[in-house]
Amino acid sequence: MNIMELCILITISILLQGFCLTTSSSSVAEHLGLIDFPEDNNINCTTFDNSSCSLCLPGHFSNQEVKDCYCCGTLSNSKQKGCCEKQCEVCEAGTYQPNIGQTKCLNCSEGTATKQGSETCKECAPGFYANKTASKTCLPCFYGYYSEEYATINCTSCSSGYYQNELGKTECKPCRIGSYCNVSGCQSCSGCGPGYEANEIHATNCTKCSKGYHKSSTSTNLCAVCHQGWYQDKTGQTSCIQCPQGYFCPCPFCVPEPCPSNANCPAGSVQPSYCKSTWYSNEEEGCVPTAQFYIIVCTCSVAMAIIIAVAITVYLRKRRRSGQHEPLLGRSGQNPVYAGL
Structure with a gap:
């Protein structure tokens, strides 16, 4: 076999790559006639026979070199040489x-x-x-x-104001009321600090507590309104202030108002307290009885005592008078002596 024939065989073999080789074969040297067969020392392999080969199915491939993938035709000794032994390989994961x-x-x-x-x-x-x-x-x-x-x-x-705390999701969740997220890609939303709140869903930041409200710690809670008798006239505060004595606070955000002169306003008053009787006066500690009240009380007490004393005296006199008309008794052990018939 000359060099030209060898080149032709190699070229044809390259064209046959991608075939699934299903039968056994001799070595490359046997196909190319580079070694002698025992039956015939002058064998020339000049033709190809791919009739027993089948194409690789989809999802498979064959990328064999020339020495491994070609078929010889009928040799001079009439011994049919089949295809090479290698088969089609499966495409790896990630390829097709x-x-x-x-x-x-x-x-x-x-x-x-x-x-x-x-x-x-x-x-x-x-x-x-x-x-x-x-x-x-x-x-x-x-x-x-x-x-x-x-x-x-x-x-x-996820956009700011939204979060996702699970894997493989198709959408993000909005931050709930009381929490916020001010950056993208949040895995969770955060609670607002003392004096601040997030009073809407998908909040991107916190806002100060309004007047009349307060919040003492970092949490997802909203600001709480001041109790009655307490107030807060500033925003973003952590506590409320009790309405002082001598003043009253009609609303949680109202500045304390002075108590009227004729009223009483103890600490924590929502409105003035007026004494309902003229016998009491409004003092810092509340409604206090006046001197007139004590005079009246004392007078009434004395009058009541006199009345009781008179009643007792009259009762005793009546008892004495009723005792004088009792029947006369005789001496001891004798029958009573009756006067008259």
């Missing part, structure tokens, strides 16, 4: 091959993935992504991220 008889597999594009031996790549479902070629699987979107479309290459971070 839709056609038959191919010498290599193709990489899945970004946003898709596949398992081994596949004819096509599958698009990543919403909530999953593949940000590189030849991906074996689609990955779930991480915390703080989401994807609402197929074939996602990179997940989208």
Whole structure:
């Protein structure tokens, strides 16, 4: 065999790559006639016979070198040499091959993935992504991220005011009332600090407590209104102030108002307290009895005592008078003596 024939054989062998070789064969040297067969020392392998070879199925490939992948024709000794021993190989995960008889597999594009031996790549479902070629699987979107479309290459971070604390989600959750998120990609929302609150959903920041309200610690609670008798006339405060004595506070955000001169306003008063009788006067400690009250009380007490004394005297006199008309008794042991008939 001359060099020209050898080149032709090599060229034809390259064209036959991608065939699944199903029968046993001799070595390369036997095919090329470089060694002698026992039956015939002058064998020339000049033709190819691929009748027993089949094309690789989709999802498979054969990328063998010339020495491993070609078939010889009928040799001079009438001994049929078949195809080489190697078979088609399965495409690895992350690669695919839709056609038959191919010498290599193709990489899945970004946003898709596949398992081994596949004819096509599958698009990543919403909530999953593949940000590189030849991906074996689609990955779930991480915390703080989401994807609402197929074939996602990179997940989208949650906007400020929203969060996501689960993997592989198609949307983000809004921050609840009392919490906020002021950056993108939040995995959770935070509570507002003392004197601040988030009074709407998907809040991106906290606002100061209004007048008449307060909040003492960091939490997801809203600011609380001041109790009756307490007030707060500033914003963003952590506590309320008790209305002082001598003043009254008609509302939680009202500045204390002076108590009227004829009224009483103890500490924590919502409104003035007026004494309902002229016998009492309004003092700092409340309604206090006047001197007139004590005079009247004393007079009434003396009068009552005199009346009681007179009543007792009259009663005793009557008792004495009724005792003088009792029947006369005789001496001891004798029958009474009656006067008259």
